[in-house]
Amino acid sequence: MKLLRFALRLDAAASAGLGVLTLALSGRLDDWLGTPTAFTISVGVFLLVWAAALALIAQPPRISAAAAWTVVVLNVGWIAASLTVAFGGAFPLNGWGVALTALQAAPVLLFIDLEYLGLRRARTA
Numbered sequence: 170m171k172l173l174r175f176a177l178r179l180d181a182a183a184s185a186g187l188g189v190l191t192l193a194l195s196g197r198l199d200d201w202l203g204t205p206t207a208f209t210i211s212v213g214v215f216l217l218v219w220a221a222a223l224a225l226i227a228q229p230p231r232i233s234a235a236a237a238w239t240v241v242v243l244n245v246g247w248i249a250a251s252l253t254v255a256f257g258g259a260f261p262l263n264g265w266g267v268a269l270t271a272l273q274a275a276p277v278l279l280f281i282d283l284e285y286l287g288l289r290r291a292r293t294a
Contacts (some may be wrong), residue, residue, distance in 0.1 A: 173290070188219075256271070
């Protein structure tokens with residue numbers, strides 16, 4: 170359970186940090202990356218809500234395996250959505266926008282790996 174709890178809390182902390190940063194810099198990010206302001210603000214708010222949900226999932230003494238698996242699946246969805254936004258042409262992203270949108274998926278892949286390993290360890294404990 171320790172690794173799973175750590176992974177969920179790390180995911181929550183990173184999501185909250187990115188959410189706060191995204192909201193604080195939303196006007197500038199639009200210019201720097203080529204994203205519409207409404208989209209940037211929506212992503213920032215979503216990340217804060219996601220971080221709160223992750224913190225709640227990580228809180229009980231026994232973490233729900235179903236909830237943790239849901240986190241893993243939704244994180245895979247986040248990566249797919251990020252790559253779609255980066256390369257799908259939905260927004261007029263500049264080079265920095267494409268790079269940042271695609272590269273921010275890398276830490277999420279790490280969270281998926283840690284959460285998966287945590288789930289496996291919890292199952293065998």
